[in-house]
Structures are given as C-alpha cells and as structure tokens.
Amino acid sequence: MTDTSALHEIHALHVLIEDWFNARLPVSALDTLMARFTDDFSMVGVAGQRLDRDAVQALFAGSHGARPGLVIAIESVQATALPSPLAMLRYREGQGVEEGAIRWRESLAVLRQEHGQWRWLALHETASA
Template identity: 40%
Template structure:
C-alpha cells in the first residue's frame, strides 16, 4: 500500500517539474503554493532558510527556467508519524536540457490539514559524487 505522503511527494514533484520546465502555465502558481503550509520552512542546498514567502518568490522567478527538467523520486520512507504530522525521507534526481544534473536526499515534514497533507518543512542535502 502506498502511503498518502508518498503520493504527495510524487505529485508535488510532478507539479514542480512542470512549473520549472514551463510546461505548466504561469496561472498555476497559486495551485502549486496551495500544497505548502503558510508556516512552511525549508533548509535549501546552500543551507539557507526559506519561508513560505521566499518559496513563493523563488517559484515566481523560476517559472520556465529549467527547460526539459525531469525529476525522479525514489527511496521513499516514513520516518515517523502522528495524528497531526508525518515525516518522510526520499532521494531526488534532477536533469535538464542544459545538462544540469543533481542528486539530493530530502526529509519532509507534512501537516494534516482538512484531510490533506501540506508541506510544513523540507530539508535538502546534496549527494556528492
């Protein structure tokens, strides 16, 4: 059985891939941001903390900037969960038409809100080599 958080990780990355590659129309920003809690925080690859508004600005400026982007997710694991929160880890591969490639491991905290899972916190780490 697939965990609901796994489905959200996969579905969100499809939406992010489409947004960054430009396959999604610019009118989809609100739908993309609806996946994230208003209290969202992220520790990005350089170690900076990004809040909800910062993520929204990042997405607004990055629309269509990664032509041909493909994102693959694997190694999904539930780290822990309770009535309000669920913690998941996964591995993420990215490649685009410019030849940019990256591999990262991420840990995401989801909050349950009105029957849906919202991204509450994300910590990304580059996998070297």
C-alpha cells in the same frame, strides 16, 4: 504508520515543480502549487539557506519556465511514524536536464494533514553524491 497518501504527495508535488520549471503549467497555476505548502512552511535548500513560504513563492514566481528539459526523479522514499496529523518522509531526489548528468540530494520532509490534504510544513535538502 504513515498514510500512503503522504507518500503519494512527495511524487505529486515534484511533478508540479517539474511542470512549473518546464512551463507546462500556466503562470496562473502558482496558487495551485503554493496551496501544497502550509502557511508556516520553511525549507533549507542544498545551499544551506533557510527560506520561508514567501521566499519560496518568490522563487517559483521568478522561475516559471526557467529550466526547460528539467527532469526530477524521486526514489528511496521512507516514512517514519509520527503522531497524526504529521508525516515525516526521507527521500532521494535527482535533478537533471534531459540526457544530462543528474545531481542528487537527500531530503527530509515533514507534512501536516489539514482539511484532509497533505501540506508541506518543512523540508531540508542536502547535496549528495
């Protein structure tokens, strides 16, 4: 069974990302945000492009405050049992700007526990209706 702290990490990271894009976090918090990702992290975004950790860091660095009013909703989180120290979670993520339409994506995340903290190892996102 997946540790409930891994389930909490899905929400916690997305709160940080929402705060980053809304500039509710200072620019100096980039290291705090990036500390949630493993050194070998990679993701495939909804556009189908694979990004490594350095590319994700560059994306965040260049987009601080770039989406004022962004709201991120996470729902339907499902855990799949994997051997420790890994966790795999599927979830549905919606992004919208305040009262605007929400664009949904289906996400599959693999997290690895390192030194007692869940860190993101891989993320795959697919656009969803």
